């Protein structure tokens with residue numbers, strides 16, 4: 255096995271006999287994120303010391319850190335959102351789609367990135383095009399990427415998808431797809447929830463019009479908060495909520511009765527109501543800081559080091575990502591005579607935690623996993639005849 259950065263397991267409070275390989279479902283909280291939440295609760299228990307500037311400084315720190323993580327040029331383009339579905343709804347509300355146009359996406363996207371566009375297409379009489387993978391097997395990602403490019407035409411108003419497929423980690427060439435969307439004048443929207451934090455991502459290379467990311471998976475943050483990038487296409491949009499904090503002059507609490515018509519600059523109008531949340535925001539800051547300290551490159555290298563042999567052995571040449579699959583998320587299609595839910599229950603009995611998505615087991619390690627977790631998974635798979643037992 256290649257040399258890899260050491261696990262950060264001791265920075266989390268996962269029980270020592272737990273093999274938690276399910277970050278694509280929900281990240282555990284590190285001790286420092288948990289401590290930030292506890293301090294937040296103590297702070298709001300006695301709010302006397304919460305100052306006006308505290309309504310702005312925490313959110314601004316999240317913007318700065320998230321912008322750094324995705325290489326966004328301007329932190330003011332980052333909004334604080336409560337969920338991916340909220341961010342995508344704000345995007346859909348402000349993206350023109352007309353009768354006869356189409357919205358292109360990838361087959362079986364996460365529902366937060368499906369319902370809102372289906373509804374929009376139904377309402378205006380546009381076509382919703384979910385591009386299926388044309389083939390299975392090692393060439394799947396390449397052929398699927400080509401099929402997405404072919405589905406984009408002069409009537410395409412929006413292309414909206416993930417960076418990798420959330421069920422099995424199939425990687426998409428988002429830089430090339432974004433360029434094609436730009437060529438036809440379509441908006442390119444990314445739900446990066448299953449990628450940012452786990453693998454390097456460069457917004458200035460891909461240039462999406464908007465990027466949405468929930469915090470509770472690879473960003474190792476808490477539930478019910480996230481971050482979204484809104485590009486200049488959305489500068490004059492109308493947010494889902496008309497928040498008072500999103501208006502110019504809102505830092506003058508005494509003057510709030512003079513309601514401003516003007517929004518604060520960039521993406522700040524898209525912040526959710528009560529964005530400064532004094533419990534979740536400090537937790538999110540801590541999570542983003544620790545990710546930047548660990549280094550996203552190191553996280554991906556660590557995950558690849560853990561899963562490479564297993565992916566080769568189990569999925570082998572059939573992996574849809576071809577020879578260079580991502581290390582943090584892979585789907586293991588179980589043989590027909592094995593019930594995936596029964597397999598999951600068997601894994602769970604050995605304290606190996608994974609998800610079932612369709613007829614596949616989804617394995618999703620992060621920096622807190624180590625070789626013992628993979629060995630525990632292997633042992634159960636071997637018992638089920640899916641692997642040769644380790645020597």
Ligand SMILES: Cc1ncc(COP(=O)(O)O)c(C=O)c1O
Nearest residue numbers: 337338339364366420447448468
């Ligand atoms: C790709 C993807 N996007 C978004 C989410 C979460 O969506 P929301 O924040 O709307 O609950 C998930 C959760 O599994 C996901 O896999």
